[in-house]
Amino acid sequence: MIELSKAADLTAAEVGGKARMLGLAIRQGFSVPAGVVLLPGEPPDSVELERLLGPGPFAVRSSAPDEDGSDESQAGRYDTRLDVRTTGLAAVVDELGRIPLIVQALVAAKTAGVAFSLDPLTGDDSTCVIESVPGRGNALTDGEVTPATLRASLLTGRLRGSLAGSGLGQDEATAVIELVRAVAGWLGYPCDLEWAFDDERLWLLQARPVTAARWQPLPGQWTSANFRETMPGLVTPLSASITLGRVFPQALTEFLRDIGLEVPGRPVVEGRRCYGHAYWRVDEFKKTLLQLPGYIERSFDEGLGLVPGYHGQGERWSPAPATIRRVPKIVLAVWRQHRRILREAMAYQAGDAGRDRRWLAVAWADLADPELRTEFHGALRLHERTYRQSLRVSFMAEQLQELLRALLEQVGGRLDEPPRELLLMDGLGPLATGAAGRALEELAGQAADMAEEVLAAAETEALPDGLGTGLAALSQEFGYLADGDDELARPRWDEDPGTVLLLLKAAVRAAQAGPRAVPPEHARSRAEEERRVLRAAGPWTPVLRGVLGAAREYSRTREVLRVSATRANRILRRACLGLGGRWAELDLLDAPDDVFWLTLDEVLRALDDDLEGGDFKARVRMRREHARCFRNWEPPSALGAMPVRPSPVRGRTLTGIACSAGVAEGPVRILRSVAEIGDFEAGGILVVQSVNPGWAPAYLAASGLVTEQGGLLSHGSILARERSLPAVIAVGGVLERLRDGQLVRVDGTEGTVTVLS
Numbered sequence: 001m002i003e004l005s006k007a008a009d010l011t012a013a014e015v016g017g018k019a020r021m022l023g024l025a026i027r028q029g030f031s032v033p034a035g036v037v038l039l040p041g042e043p044p045d046s047v048e049l050e051r052l053l054g055p056g057p058f059a060v061r062s063s064a065p066d067e068d069g070s071d072e073s074q075a076g077r078y079d080t081r082l083d084v085r086t087t088g089l090a091a092v093v094d095e096l097g098r099i100p101l102i103v104q105a106l107v108a109a110k111t112a113g114v115a116f117s118l119d120p121l122t123g124d125d126s127t128c129v130i131e132s133v134p135g136r137g138n139a140l141t142d143g144e145v146t147p148a149t150l151r152a153s154l155l156t157g158r159l160r161g162s163l164a165g166s167g168l169g170q171d172e173a174t175a176v177i178e179l180v181r182a183v184a185g186w187l188g189y190p191c192d193l194e195w196a197f198d199d200e201r202l203w204l205l206q207a208r209p210v211t212a213a214r215w216q217p218l219p220g221q222w223t224s225a226n227f228r229e230t231m232p233g234l235v236t237p238l239s240a241s242i243t244l245g246r247v248f249p250q251a252l253t254e255f256l257r258d259i260g261l262e263v264p265g266r267p268v269v270e271g272r273r274c275y276g277h278a279y280w281r282v283d284e285f286k287k288t289l290l291q292l293p294g295y296i297e298r299s300f301d302e303g304l305g306l307v308p309g310y311h312g313q314g315e316r317w318s319p320a321p322a323t324i325r326r327v328p329k330i331v332l333a334v335w336r337q338h339r340r341i342l343r344e345a346m347a348y349q350a351g352d353a354g355r356d357r358r359w360l361a362v363a364w365a366d367l368a369d370p371e372l373r374t375e376f377h378g379a380l381r382l383h384e385r386t387y388r389q390s391l392r393v394s395f396m397a398e399q400l401q402e403l404l405r406a407l408l409e410q411v412g413g414r415l416d417e418p419p420r421e422l423l424l425m426d427g428l429g430p431l432a433t434g435a436a437g438r439a440l441e442e443l444a445g446q447a448a449d450m451a452e453e454v455l456a457a458a459e460t461e462a463l464p465d466g467l468g469t470g471l472a473a474l475s476q477e478f479g480y481l482a483d484g485d486d487e488l489a490r491p492r493w494d495e496d497p498g499t500v501l502l503l504l505k506a507a508v509r510a511a512q513a514g515p516r517a518v519p520p521e522h523a524r525s526r527a528e529e530e531r532r533v534l535r536a537a538g539p540w541t542p543v544l545r546g547v548l549g550a551a552r553e554y555s556r557t558r559e560v561l562r563v564s565a566t567r568a569n570r571i572l573r574r575a576c577l578g579l580g581g582r583w584a585e586l587d588l589l590d591a592p593d594d595v596f597w598l599t600l601d602e603v604l605r606a607l608d609d610d611l612e613g614g615d616f617k618a619r620v621r622m623r624r625e626h627a628r629c630f631r632n633w634e635p636p637s638a639l640g641a642m643p644v645r646p647s648p649v650r651g652r653t654l655t656g657i658a659c660s661a662g663v664a665e666g667p668v669r670i671l672r673s674v675a676e677i678g679d680f681e682a683g684g685i686l687v688v689q690s691v692n693p694g695w696a697p698a699y700l701a702a703s704g705l706v707t708e709q710g711g712l713l714s715h716g717s718i719l720a721r722e723r724s725l726p727a728v729i730a731v732g733g734v735l736e737r738l739r740d741g742q743l744v745r746v747d748g749t750e751g752t753v754t755v756l757s
Contacts, residue, residue: 013065017066022204033106046090114137116192128180185629220640221640228278261288275635282306297314341396346557364578407547430722431718459501463501506698654738655751660705665745667741671687703726742755
């Protein structure tokens with residue numbers, strides 16, 4: 001027998017998922033009934049059992065290896081026996097003992113039930129749900145009785161509604177609510193738990209992940225596409241309210257009006273945090289895009305990395321008389337905006353260095369309050385202008401890509417082999433977002449004779465002479481980069497030299513392995529493919545040539561403006577920390593970085609000396625605690641009426657979107673943050689959720705790339721094509737389906753990932 005408290009030291013394969021979870025809960029300080037674990041085939045020792053648990057009665061629960069896991073909770077699939085006496089224990093164990101069993105002292109429950117850290121009917125992340133029944137909870141979990149249902153705020157713990165019929169007093173209900181919040185905060189993912197009150201205390205009987213819920217907490221269809229790349233993981237309220245809530249909707253709505261589409265008076269998209277992550281509403285946007293000639297929903301979805309939940313092409317532009325009459329106006333507006341946006345963007349980008357010099361010289365801590373207010377507003381306006389320029393280039397790049405696909409579809413029927421869109425968009429030249437990777441590659445080449453010293457260095461100061469200086473200079477030159485640069489709370493490279501050292505080590509390992517062979521698919525001339533397609537275009541030749549050239553130009557410019565936006569993020573981050581530092585001095589916040597847990601409206605009101613509305617410290621603590629409830633969880637990429645399907649599996653092959661041509665084989669290396677890149681072995685297959693420009697140097701060591709999310713026009717995808725790195729993107733669930741060390745083949749031409757061993 002294994003004491004339940006010691007099950008935390010063993011694996012789920014040894015003691016089962018439920019026993020290990022309860023062992024961890026005991027170690028965490030939760031009140032869990034005393035118990036032991038019996039391994040399969042192990043007879044109970046009645047004398048020892050009574051010594052540890054008392055004379056009984058006992059509860060005997062299953063604890064299968066796959067029980068209470070993150071993929072499926074297996075709730076209700078295994079057995080529980082209550083009121084088991086010492087004399088009958090051996091028979092019960094003999095009946096159930098094919099898997100590990102938990103034997104616990106039975107709680108003499110006066111009230112019991114289940115609780116969820118989110119609403120399972122809607123997926124609302126601000127609500128916890130409690131179900132209670134008199135006596136034991138097994139009648140509830142077995143579906144034999146109808147429970148009383150209570151709801152409370154997961155953020156504040158405040159009860160919503162009446163306790164009538166619940167069998168709980170106010171203090172008891174509060175205790176259950178606090179237990180739910182504490183367990184969810186400990187685990188870091190949505191959970192459901194079983195609980196019971198006896199005459200003395202509240203007991204935690206079981207805790208497991210919520211694996212089935214209706215993920216529709218908001219009206220409409222929402223996606224995290226694109227923002228998972230630049231705002232991965234948990235997003236702070238300040239970053240979300242600036243980018244998702246303000247700049248993104250305004251810039252997109254303005255762009256659609258400028259290209260001649262009929263747009264309602266309100267923004268066509270909205271963005272917000274949900275489960276602590278970034279989402280934006282996509283259904284109204286798609287309806288507006290139906291006005292665009294050649295619009296095809298599937299093409300739009302795949303460009304963003306959305307997994308279509310429909311068959312065929314989905315909704316598409318219809319050449320009805322009313323829509324045809326608008327075509328000349330829209331085409332003319334798009335072409336005019338194409339030239340204007342490009343001209344304005346390049347003129348704006350030319351001022352990046354000057355803006356950096358001006359704003360990075362600000363000594364925020366030395367400013368008087370009126371100056372601090374003025375400078376913060378200036379940094380905010382700079383960020384909004386820069387982000388607007390970057391977004392307008394991105395939007396135009398996406399529309400031109402859609403138009404290119406529509407033209408290639410027209411031409412494709414005249415060719416023996418379909419047009420190779422990815423090849424036509426290849427060879428864009430050195431991209432601005434890849435500059436840091438190229439600089440690291442050059443520095444790694446200089447370190448060829450001292451590779452072992454570099455790999456052994458624990459900090460920048462330990463690098464050989466000259467190399468440390470070079471890395472410090474590189475960290476300053478690209479100091480605006482971060483792992484998720486639109487999240488203002490994340491440190492930049494110039495604040496975090498350790499991350500840059502890890503990336504240098506990966507580059508050194510790549511240099512030791514020698515140059516990676518360029519796949520034959522990339523050896524084929526892009527110019528040759530362009531000539532082949534244009535010869536077949538007939539009367540469409542001038543239009544196709546113009547659209548292709550514009551699409552390529554915008555893809556390059558998009559990366560240039562992404563760098564501008566990333567620079568502006570650093571400036572605004574410093575402004576926010578300056579403000580947070582001042583408020584920490586005034587005891588409004590506990591620390592400067594607490595400012596990121598306020599919303600923009602709260603910050604602006606406070607700057608206007610309006611500090612009403614509660615204690616900032618309490619608000620920050622509440623929001624941090626709520627975010628902790630989701631820190632170890634990747635929520636669905638789509639919410640609402642948009643179906644979510646995992647990528648298809650054919651035998652041992654996963655299917656995604658072909659992103660960068662070529663085939664690569666190697667061992668899987670799953671990275672969940674750029675901080676894990678330090679021990680990445682050259683030649684491995686890089687498997688990540690998504691890639692932002694701060695990850696680009698990781699491409700140096702990889703032989704192939706697989707992402708769970710992302711679209712063909714994402715920055716990570718474009719960089720993969722620049723480096724001729726075979727890549728498959730939008731492979732749903734790949735982080736759970738693959739494991740480190742597995743040998744896989746990545747086919748970036750066909751869009752498949754095949755498990756070889």
